Amino acid sequence: FLTALLLWFFSYKGKGTPQDYGYYFYYSGKSLAQKNHYGLAGLFLRTAVRIYPDLGNAYLMLGFLHTRQGRFALAEQDYTAALRHNLTPINRHITCNNLGSIYLEDMDRFEDAARAFEQSIQSAPGLIDPDVDPHNGLARAYAALGEYDKAEAAAQESIRLHPRRVGGCYNLAQVYLCQNDLPAAQAMH
Numbered sequence: 001f002l003t004a005l006l007l008w009f010f011s012y013k014g015k016g017t018p019q020d021y022g023y024y025f026y027y028s029g030k031s032l033a034q035k036n037h038y039g040l041a042g043l044f045l046r047t048a049v050r051i052y053p054d055l056g057n058a059y060l061m062l063g064f065l066h067t068r069q070g071r072f073a074l075a076e077q078d079y080t081a082a083l084r085h086n087l088t089p090i091n092r093h094i095t096c097n098n099l100g101s102i103y104l105e106d107m108d109r110f111e112d113a114a115r116a117f118e119q120s121i122q123s124a125p126g127l128i129d130p131d132v133d134p135h136n137g138l139a140r141a142y143a144a145l146g147e148y149d150k151a152e153a154a155a156q157e158s159i160r161l162h163p164r165r166v167g168g169c170y171n172l173a174q175v176y177l178c179q180n181d182l183p184a185a186q187a188m189h
Contacts, residue, residue: 018051018052019052019055021051021052022048022049022051022052022055022058023048023052023055024048025044025045025047025048025051025058026044026045026048026055026057026058026061028044029041029042029043029044029045029047029048029058029061030045030057030061032044033045033061033064033065038065038068038069041061041065042062042065045058045061045062045065046062049062049081053085054085054086055085055086056081056082056083056084056085056086056087056091056095057082057087057091059078059079059081059082059085060078060079060082060087060091060094060095060098062074062078063075063076063078063079063082063095063098063099064098066078067098067101067102070106072102072106072107075098075102076099076102076103076107079095079096079098079099079102080099082095083095083096083099089123089124089127090124090127090129092119092120092123092124093120093121093123093124093127093129093132093134094120094129094132095120096116096117096119096120096123096134097116097117097120097132097133097134097137099116100112100113100114100115100116100117100120100134100137100138100141101113101137103116103141104137104140104141104144110141110144110145111141111145113137113140113141113144114138114141114142114145117134117135117137117138117141118134118138120132120134120137121134121135121138128161128162130162133158133161133162133165133167133168135154135155135157135158135161135168136154136155136158136162136165136167136168136171138150138151138154139151139152139154139155139158139168139171139172139175140171142154143171143174143175143178146178148175148178148179151171151175152172152175152176155168155169155171155172155175156168156172158171159172169188170188172188173185173188176188
């Protein structure tokens with residue numbers, strides 16, 4: 001099937017570059033992923049990186065697909081591959097955040113999670129993304145490591161940057177509870 005698809009595509013498109021073809025398969029795979037057609041999306045995205053191996057966004061999307069499917073070891077490989085290839089600062093920010101999230105939530109690798117969230121923050125300084133909050137993840141990772149001062153600082157930064165989201169407040173209250181500071185935790189609610 002894939003060979004037939006590639007032959008059709010190359011004969012139809014003419015004389016495009018590998019980068020052109022890679023991006024075609026990437027955007028097709030991304031569109032399929034957004035429609036929850038993960039199997040076919042994966043096929044297109046894997047084809048994209050075979051044609052144009054430096055396409056970091058395709059690895060990012062593969063990581064997203066594997067995360068959605070609960071295949072966290074494969075997601076880790078894809079996110080790590082994405083970081084080795086061309087990514088814009090915003091996509092590097094998202095990739096590191098996603099990597100931190102699977103380390104924290106699915107693999108219980110809290111030190112790796114903290115490192116990934118720190119890299120996410122450093123990859124796009126000053127960026128406030130309404131959908132991605134690495135400070136919140138960092139607070140959770142530090143709390144899991146028992147580093148409550150760092151967790152508190154990260155949660156406060158999450159609240160400062162995302163005042164309408166409850167995650168930072170919730171995590172700050174949890175940090176206070178871990179430190180046996182009930183009045184401070186109650187003040188957060």
